[in-house]
Amino acid sequence: MDEKTLEFPTMIYEEGKVRFLAPALPEGWEKAVSPSGIPVFFNPYSKLSRDMAVLAVKAYFERKGIKVCEPLAGCGVRGIRIAVETGIVSKLVLNDINKFAYSLIRKNVETAGLVNITEVYNIDANALLAAHSSGGLRFDYVDVDPAGSPAPFLENAIRSCQSGGLLGVTATDLAPLCGTNPLSCIRKYDAVPYTSPYSKETAVRILVGFVARTAARVGMAISPVLTFYRRHYIRTFVKLTYSKTLAKESFKNVGWISECRSCGNVQWSSYTEPFKLCELCKSTPQVFGPLWLGELTSKDFALKVLGIAYEADMKEAYTLLKKISEELQTVPFYYRVDEIGKRLRSRAPKPASIVDRLRLLGFNASLTHFDGQGFKTDAPREAVEQVFSELASSEA
Numbered sequence: 001m002d003e004k005t006l007e008f009p010t011m012i013y014e015e016g017k018v019r020f021l022a023p024a025l026p027e028g029w030e031k032a033v034s035p036s037g038i039p040v041f042f043n044p045y046s047k048l049s050r051d052m053a054v055l056a057v058k059a060y061f062e063r064k065g066i067k068v069c070e071p072l073a074g075c076g077v078r079g080i081r082i083a084v085e086t087g088i089v090s091k092l093v094l095n096d097i098n099k100f101a102y103s104l105i106r107k108n109v110e111t112a113g114l115v116n117i118t119e120v121y122n123i124d125a126n127a128l129l130a131a132h133s134s135g136g137l138r139f140d141y142v143d144v145d146p147a148g149s150p151a152p153f154l155e156n157a158i159r160s161c162q163s164g165g166l167l168g169v170t171a172t173d174l175a176p177l178c179g180t181n182p183l184s185c186i187r188k189y190d191a192v193p194y195t196s197p198y199s200k201e202t203a204v205r206i207l208v209g210f211v212a213r214t215a216a217r218v219g220m221a222i223s224p225v226l227t228f229y230r231r232h233y234i235r236t237f238v239k240l241t242y243s244k245t246l247a248k249e250s251f252k253n254v255g256w257i258s259e260c261r262s263c264g265n266v267q268w269s270s271y272t273e274p275f276k277l278c279e280l281c282k283s284t285p286q287v288f289g290p291l292w293l294g295e296l297t298s299k300d301f302a303l304k305v306l307g308i309a310y311e312a313d314m315k316e317a318y319t320l321l322k323k324i325s326e327e328l329q330t331v332p333f334y335y336r337v338d339e340i341g342k343r344l345r346s347r348a349p350k351p352a353s354i355v356d357r358l359r360l361l362g363f364n365a366s367l368t369h370f371d372g373q374g375f376k377t378d379a380p381r382e383a384v385e386q387v388f389s390e391l392a393s394s395e396a
C-alpha cells in the first residue's frame with residue numbers, strides 16, 4: 001500500500017477481515033462522537049454499524065452474485081468489508097463526492113483485491129443512484145450512511161434498489177429526530193418529533209416511517225428486518241418490494257403517538273385517525289408523528305443475524321443482537337422505571353423484575369435495547385403501576 005502518494009497523513013487500520021488506509025486521526029479525537037477536521041471521513045466508533053451491515057447482508061441474501069452500492073463511502077471500508085467478508089458480491093459500486101475520499105477508496109479497493117468487481121465514482125450520490133434506478137442497473141443492497149440525515153438521498157436510494165432487495169439506512173442527526181430541534185425534524189422528515197424520555201425509540205420510528213412514506217411514493221413497500229439505536233446514530237435495514245398494493249397496506253403501520261399532558265398516558269393511533277382523546281382521562285393529548293408503529297425488527301431475521309455474529313465472534317454485535325432479538329416488537333413504546341417512580345413518588349424496581357412479574361401475570365413484556373431503564377409491555381398502564389408498586393415495596 002503506497003501511503004505517500006496521498007496528499008494527507010494516513011494510517012493503516014484493521015477492521016473485520018480488512019486492512020485499509022484512512023486519515024491519521026487528531027490527538028484526543030476519542031472525546032467526540034466522531035473525529036473532525038480530517039480530509040476524509042472515518043469514524044472508528046462506527047465499527048459496530050459496519051459489522052451489522054456485513055452481518056445483515058450475509059443473513060439476508062442466500063445466493064451469490066449480489067450487486068452492492070455504497071453511495072456515501074468515505075474511505076470505502078464498509079462496502080469493501082461487505083464484499084470481502086460475505087464473499088457473495090459480484091459487483092461493488094463505491095462513491096464519494098470528496099476527491100480525497102475517491103483516491104483513498106481506489107487504493108483500498110486495490111489492497112483488498114477487489115478491482116475486478118468494483119467501480120469507484122467521485123460524483124454526487126443522488127446522481128449516481130438516479131443513474132442506477134432502472135432495470136438491470138439496480139442494486140440488491142444499497143447502504144446509505146451519511147454524516148447527518150439520510151433524507152436527501154432516500155428516494156433515489158430506494159429507486160436504485162431491486163424489488164426484494166435490501167436497503168440499509170443510518171441517521172446521525174439525533175437532535176432533530178429526538179425532538180431537541182423540532183423544526184429541523186419537520187423540515188427533513190415531515191414529522192413532529194416527540195420530546196420525551198422515550199425519544200430514542202420514537203426517533204427510530206420517525207426515520208422508519210419516513211422511509212416507508214418515501215418508498216410508497218414510488219410504488220415500493222418496506223418491511224423492516226433489523227433496526228437499532230447506538231451511541232450517536234440509528235440504523236435500519238428494510239426489505240423493499242415493488243407493489244403499490246403493499247405500499248398502500250404499509251400505511252397500516254404508520255400512525256401517530258400521543259401523550260396526555262394531564263395524566264401522562266401515552267397511546268398511538270392510525271394514520272387516518274390521529275386525534276383521539278386520552279383513553280384514561282378524556283383530555284386532548286399532544287400528537288407526534290407520523291411514525292412507524294409496526295415491527296422494527298423481524299425476530300427470525302434478528303436470530304439468524306445473531307447466529308452469524310456468534311460464528312464470526314463479533315462480540316459487540318452479538319450482545320446488541322441478543323437484546324434486540326428478545327425485545328417485544330408489538331408495542332411501539334417503552335416505559336422507564338425512573339419516570340414511573342417520579343409519578344408514583346416511589347423508588348424504582350429493576351426493569352428486569354418488572355418484566356418477570358408481568359410475564360408471570362400473563363402479559364408480554366421485555367427489556368429494550370433503547371434504554372437500560374426501560375421495559376416494554378402490552379399490559380395496561382394500571383397493571384404496570386400495580387406491579388411497579390408491589391415490587392417497589394417488596395424490594396425496599
Ligand SMILES: C[S@@+](CC[C@H](N)C(=O)[O-])C[C@H]1O[C@@H](n2cnc3c(N)ncnc32)[C@H](O)[C@@H]1O
Pocket residue numbers: 040041042043046050071072073074075076077078095096097098101123124125126145146147
Ligand atoms: C459518514 S461518511 C461515510 C462513512 C462510511 N460509510 C463508513 O462506513 O465509514 C459520509 C460521506 O458522504 C460523503 N458525501 C456527503 N455528501 C455527499 C454527496 N452529496 N454525494 C456523495 N458523497 C457525499 C462525505 O464526503 C463523507 O465521506
Ligand SMILES: [Zn+2]
Pocket residue numbers: 260261262263264265278279280281282283
Ligand atoms: Zn389523560
